[in-house]
Amino acid sequence: MSYDAAIIGGGHNGLVCAAYLAKAGKKVVVLERRHVLGGAAVTEELYPGFKFSVASYVVSLFRPGIIRDLDLPAHGLELLPLETAFTPLQDDMGLCRWVDPERSRREIARFSVRDSEIYPEFGLTMTKMARFAKGVIDSPAPDPASLKPSELLELWRFSDELRNADPESLYMHLKLFTMSSVDFLDQWFESDVLKAPMSVSGIIGTYLGVRSPGTAYVLLHHYMGEIDGAFRSWGYSKGGTGGLSLACASAAEALGAKIRTEAPVDHVLLENGRARGVVLENGDEIRTKTVVSSCDPNLTFLSLVGEENLDADFVTAIKRYKLRGSSGKVNLAVDRLPRFPGRDGSAHLRGDIAIAPGIDYLEHAYDEAKYGDFSSRPYINVVIPSVIDPSLAPPGKHVVSCFVQYAPYHIKEGAEHWPAKREAFGDAVVETLAEYCPGFEESILYRQVLTPWDLEQQFGLTEGNIFQGELSLEQLLFQRPTAGWARYRTPIRNLWMCGSGTHPGGGIMGACGQLAASALLGSGEL
Amino acid sequence: MPIPSPFHSRTSALCHSMLWKDWAGYYAVRYYADCHEPEYFAFRHSAGLLDVTPLFKYEVHGPDAPSFLARIMSRNVAKLKVGRVTYVCWCDDQGKVIDDGTVSRLEKHYYRVTSAEPSMHWFERFRRGYDIQIEDSTTRLGALSLQGPSSRAILEDASDADLGALEFFALTPCRFGHIDGWISRTGYTGDLGYEVWVRSEDAEAVYDAVMEAGRLHAILPAGLDALDVARVEAGFVMNGVDYFSAHHCLIEDRKSSPYELNLGWTVKLDRAPFVGQEALRRELESGSDRRFVGLVIDWDETERLFNSYGLPPELPLSAWRDGRPIYARDRQWIGMATSGAWSPTLKQNLALAQIRSEFAEPGTRLQIEVTAEYRRHTVTATVASLPFFDPPRKRA
């Protein structure tokens, strides 16, 4: 059997890329190292009867166009919107934001009447801003160094959108590009309880604090979160985030792609500086016209290709690419729903729960991380998807997903000492939660703790970076992963990239896989 | 999820239709029984009692309250006499309307403002340097609107107020039995009518007193659907329907100035600086692009159109607010009808519209889109001056 393309990695981007290539009539094989598909978007039954979204846990930016193109609903994709955003406090019923704007207004007004009235205006302004950014996600990054008329046209179109914007939007954009998320929010709001959970969207997956400059821009992504192509909030994938990956895999297979699990690639087969296929760890050689890697740039170039086969400047650029993972994950099986003081029922648990009681709390958490410790009182983003999707846990029982920041990959003892600190990290997370939800620890049946070290080992994410490279401004657009190579091509002919380490970046978007496929199809190499 | 108003125990017991709406976060009845029409006719022939608690209410008091409010409002409310109410709008710096509502002067240094939307942060923005207090009294106060020809008789029975002496847009403190409250000669129906303001804890007792007094005067509890028809006849604009607050507009074109909403009469330009003054002055000099007008949709043409399909004319049962394009004779788009209703009193098919100024002269014949049997058509709509319905008893 001969293939047009081998795709390294069966994460959602690899699968999306494979499906688009297959749809264009190409013969494709996907090679996944693990026994399950999905990469960081994976569901596993870690404990009998309990299915966990082991790594990523909510879907926001998955491109609706992909859902339509690949007919994903026919392959089992169902996205369920997150309905609430709850911030518990220790001596108060906390703040819950609802789908109903009036209800949210009343909740926010408990902390600041002014903020409660400005909140919808903020949303409106951010929605306006997000419209510019959305065009950026849906198209390849323009190349400012190129003199090709089409590139210039593209760049011009991009800046034209901004030029046509009213002055207020322009200033706002400048602020978003340069400010910290807290500084930006300070211009709008006065209440810490509101600002803290809003500010964290600027630091997810970065080794930065909410007061670090440049973090404001990522706030926008929250207002781009869309389901069904309508601007709406974040959602769960039925069956966990692995459900989405499996739908992509099913679509790819239906279109003729071959998918293999437990097929780790050892290295890319090179002949005369060209990629000619891959060699698996078991020694099998698969010869193809092209190779597409969905692994992060570090893994792709420094391990699968090898430094010796690359130009020194390029190697330096890849080594400078910032990975430095900063987050961990704790997955829990519980025998009852958590009870937060002052809140009955489960309506406030249908969305995300943020342990982010104040800006200083978040900045303290970062302080510890800066000097090589995990945060003793971290920011935790909790979701309990089994409240909405009963297929995930036995009746009355639940899966609790805790995304935790900060857990720096480079702890001061050295990353390889993480296994010895793993359970202490898990304890800190559970203790923190119990401070807001007394007795929580007694409900736990099973616990899985994933440190950045574990993310690297299990998912092949270098330094445990959840986005295959920090989503900081200097690593986005035409600089992702590095200047000159933001169009899915690599310095090795016939070797392409399609993972989150490319434009437009991390998150369950599918955009990297889709844009890479169309670049490859347009190149004439296949 | 809405919350109950302080009258909820009473309104919910009467609401057999089980039809509720969310009005600014409160449960509000659409109509109580089979349809809204009896309630509409109560507004016009006897009296309808409507819970208007969801209006936002602010108490502004202190030595500088008059100058502070004059700074924000389209009118010089510092000149408002104690015991009087006035209708106003307020604008941003570009002279675009943010909201409309009423300002009542309860005492020399005590005002009450009502608005359709939460307005605290807008008011707070200008308070620096003024010796005032602003309190959001929305939940502390319950409000009822009693509208219709027998409203005066009913409230005279239910309270100790001398309503014969209470002029149009005047206000008086009063007592309902031993309960303190206020009555104002105001409303949103264009009829004789009053609004009642009481503390939330007294709400149920006052509701009962008014309903009891109303029994002899054919009172009916009324909901928002009936109000919607009455306010179209009265030609009143509605925030969120006929215009959008400048705070909520993604695009400039959506914003409206007071002159474009037929609210120019609430703007007093020649006085101390107020928010939006410069922009409004400029607009007054250069002329407004659009006007807010009434339209009477030609009945005979409508009837002929539906007849051509073998149908009698089909009209929405209650008022509509889904927006319809308006064209000039040559099919050129010149604006939009934003709400409308069949007027049971005038027997006319009415609409409220924002259209280009050069077409706003009463009597101008325009075209409005009408859908008949799933096909789009246009019929003639003639510009009319507002209000459509203006009975003498409104001011009597």
Ligand SMILES: Cc1cc2nc3c(=O)[nH]c(=O)nc-3n(C[C@H](O)[C@H](O)[C@H](O)COP(=O)(O)OP(=O)(O)OC[C@H]3O[C@@H](n4cnc5c(N)ncnc54)[C@H](O)[C@@H]3O)c2cc1C
């Ligand atoms: C803990 C965590 C939480 C997250 N939370 C969210 C979230 O809530 N929402 C969101 O949108 N995003 C989230 N993300 C980010 C998101 O999951 C990733 O950006 C996205 O899933 C990456 O997809 P990918 O296909 O580009 O890469 P990956 O999913 O990383 O796929 C790469 C694949 O390559 C395989 N592989 C590696 N080496 C080899 C080899 N040698 N041979 C063969 N296969 C190999 C890996 O096993 C993996 O399956 C999270 C990530 C993590 C880690």
